[in-house]
Amino acid sequence: MELYVFDGTLEGLLTAVFDCYQRKAGTVKIVSQENFHPDVFQESFTVVSADEKANRVWAGLRKKLDKDWMLRFYKSFLSENPDTFQDLLEFSRYILDNPAGAGENFGNKHVLAVSQMAQKVHREKHRMEAFIRFQQTADGIFYAHIEPDFNVLPLISDHFKNRYADQKWIIYDLKRKYGLYFNLETVEEVAFDFTTEMSPALNALPETLLDPKEELYSLLWKDYFRSTNIPARKNMKLHIRHIPKRYWKYLSEKQV
Amino acid sequence: MFERIREKLEILADAAKYDVSCSSSGSNRKNTNKGLGDSEGSGICHSYTEDGRCVSLLKILLTNHCIYDCAFCVSRKSNDIKRAAFTVEEVVELTMNFYRRNYIEGLFLSSGIFKNADYTMERLVRIVKKLRIEERFNGYIHLKTIPGASEELLKEAGLYADRMSINLEMPTESGLKLLAPEKSHEDVKKPLDFIQKNIVQLKDEKSLIKSAPKFVPAGQSTQMVIGATPETDKEIMHTASNFYKDFSLKRVYYSGYIPISTDTRLPIIGSQPPLIRENRLYQTDWLMRFYGFDVQEILNDANPNLDIDIDPKLSWALRNLDQFPVDVNTADYKMILRVPGIGVGSAKKIVQARKFGRLHQDQLKKIGIAFKKARHFIRYADSPLQLRDFEASHLKGVILSESTSKYLKTPQNQLSLF
Numbered sequence: 001m002e003l004y005v006f007d008g009t010l011e012g013l014l015t016a017v018f019d020c021y022q023r024k025a026g027t028v029k030i031v032s033q034e035n036f037h038p039d040v041f042q043e044s045f046t047v048v049s050a051d052e053k054a055n056r057v058w059a060g061l062r063k064k065l066d067k068d069w070m071l072r073f074y075k076s077f078l079s080e081n082p083d084t085f086q087d088l089l090e091f092s093r094y095i096l097d098n099p100a101g102a103g104e105n106f107g108n109k110h111v112l113a114v115s116q117m118a119q120k121v122h123r124e125k126h127r128m129e130a131f132i133r134f135q136q137t138a139d140g141i142f143y144a145h146i147e148p149d150f151n152v153l154p155l156i157s158d159h160f161k162n163r164y165a166d167q168k169w170i171i172y173d174l175k176r177k178y179g180l181y182f183n184l185e186t187v188e189e190v191a192f193d194f195t196t197e198m199s200p201a202l203n204a205l206p207e208t209l210l211d212p213k214e215e216l217y218s219l220l221w222k223d224y225f226r227s228t229n230i231p232a233r234k235n236m237k238l239h240i241r242h243i244p245k246r247y248w249k250y251l252s253e254k255q256v
Numbered sequence: 257m258f259e260r261i262r263e264k265l266e267i268l269a270d271a272a273k274y275d276v277s278c279s280s281s282g283s284n285r286k287n288t289n290k291g292l293g294d295s296e297g298s299g300i301c302h303s304y305t306e307d308g309r310c311v312s313l314l315k316i317l318l319t320n321h322c323i324y325d326c327a328f329c330v331s332r333k334s335n336d337i338k339r340a341a342f343t344v345e346e347v348v349e350l351t352m353n354f355y356r357r358n359y360i361e362g363l364f365l366s367s368g369i370f371k372n373a374d375y376t377m378e379r380l381v382r383i384v385k386k387l388r389i390e391e392r393f394n395g396y397i398h399l400k401t402i403p404g405a406s407e408e409l410l411k412e413a414g415l416y417a418d419r420m421s422i423n424l425e426m427p428t429e430s431g432l433k434l435l436a437p438e439k440s441h442e443d444v445k446k447p448l449d450f451i452q453k454n455i456v457q458l459k460d461e462k463s464l465i466k467s468a469p470k471f472v473p474a475g476q477s478t479q480m481v482i483g484a485t486p487e488t489d490k491e492i493m494h495t496a497s498n499f500y501k502d503f504s505l506k507r508v509y510y511s512g513y514i515p516i517s518t519d520t521r522l523p524i525i526g527s528q529p530p531l532i533r534e535n536r537l538y539q540t541d542w543l544m545r546f547y548g549f550d551v552q553e554i555l556n557d558a559n560p561n562l563d564i565d566i567d568p569k570l571s572w573a574l575r576n577l578d579q580f581p582v583d584v585n586t587a588d589y590k591m592i593l594r595v596p597g598i599g600v601g602s603a604k605k606i607v608q609a610r611k612f613g614r615l616h617q618d619q620l621k622k623i624g625i626a627f628k629k630a631r632h633f634i635r636y637a638d639s640p641l642q643l644r645d646f647e648a649s650h651l652k653g654v655i656l657s658e659s660t661s662k663y664l665k666t667p668q669n670q671l672s673l674f
Contacts, residue, residue, distance in 0.1 A: 101611075106605045112622055130302050133358055134357045165294075166290055167292070220262065220265055223266055224265055227265065230307050234307050238308025243304050253303055
């Protein structure tokens, strides 16, 4: 077995697939630089990300997989999960080695694993689309920050851009320390240097920064949330299944 | 200054909550005018109340003043409750500001009937028109059709709304007459039919002229109250099935009656809403819409009510053991879909995966079928040799004893009332 170390980027992962073929590799274990702990007894090969190699692998996969599968591949990658990196490598080799259509073989464990991880990432993306709560700042920007399980900002960008086309907004990922800013024309990536650690709680922005009407609407929303509940049907188990507790920090209606 | 609007919202959201529809999907209103909102494709549940229901729309009444006195309705004329009414501007402001903060997918606007049908409908239309035209709002709008309103108003409403609905209220005409003598199913059918015809007509036009306007792009729905009157499940689902067919409804909702009245015609206040029964009805609805079942197979004269302890698909399978076991490696997709414990997603994966080789137990488990339940009804590459056929009652016992169903642990809260 050979150990491949890559830089954690999609380009790097695809380059590793290319290298497998170029080096006529047997079984390969892939690990990202971040998770790599050098071991004296194990030799490793460092993958050097290369556009050209990555593009060739991507194009090769595209010949064998449909558009949905390509998106699933990308979503799985955004999980940043070490096991998924391994699954993606083996999935790619399996797809490239077989005639088109092999993506339908859910009996293959890597095909299934990649597709299931894509589903998980998709769910997290969907949750962010649902649970993000903007606060309007005094300068008219709608601000929210999140700490998603997976790196979903690239996946939610279009959704928010299409939806909130007439307002400026920022969605910031505190965990990965970057965000999206929509300036009414385009979405750009931004990084802030928060001098102090920003609390993940929703109401982290000081009141002085907020639009004077913000308080009213978050209050009305809380009122609405309470009024629309039917106590005779109370079912906390179902409630928590739909909104797991780790997401409550985003939801203004769940704050006391 | 906040207090008045807070009180109004409290009253008018509380009065609207018995309408269970929260769907915000199925429309195709793209944000093409650089306005606010986009309702293309699937909907989003932005929150869930403590009763586990989805919150995707700002669901309010324009007013809870009403000229009718329907026994099952909290806003009935004779009920001594606080009354309120929003202004057009208030509804528009609330919708826009909630939407901008990503609280909601759009507006669900209903109303008590004040003065008459046209007067009420005209105000509803004024709100949606202002949202669409002045505010360039492209979020989802679900608008109640007020039975008896003029066709001109309904036609105008349909140009701005994504979905429209009218509630049947009670599953049968006789049930409705008992609790709301002033209403009838005919009053509901007429406008449903009128709007349906317009949807079809505009769809035809749209295929010729691209610029033809949208008309209720997410279709129509209705709702029935369950457990307020003595209908059988068969009567309920046959009514639903007919409405799906006759008016191409997108959804029928079943709302377990929540006692809100001391009227002797109704279950007493404090009695449990029939939540399990409601759940079984939805399962049946799904079997009809996504699993290729005809209502007659599930509910008929021999079986007028659904089992409470097991789901309707399992119940059907136990009555039709001659159709099992199903070999997942050879059977039709349609038949795989009928196996208890296999859903639409897994069934599709199975028929794709088996092209690459016969499927074994561990693969089926990983694909995500409810194996414990399904194993009694299927054969697969390494299925154990089965020497004797089980009887339905025995099989039911085995499945129930192995199941972790949420229903079995709780005492049955549904007494047969009638």
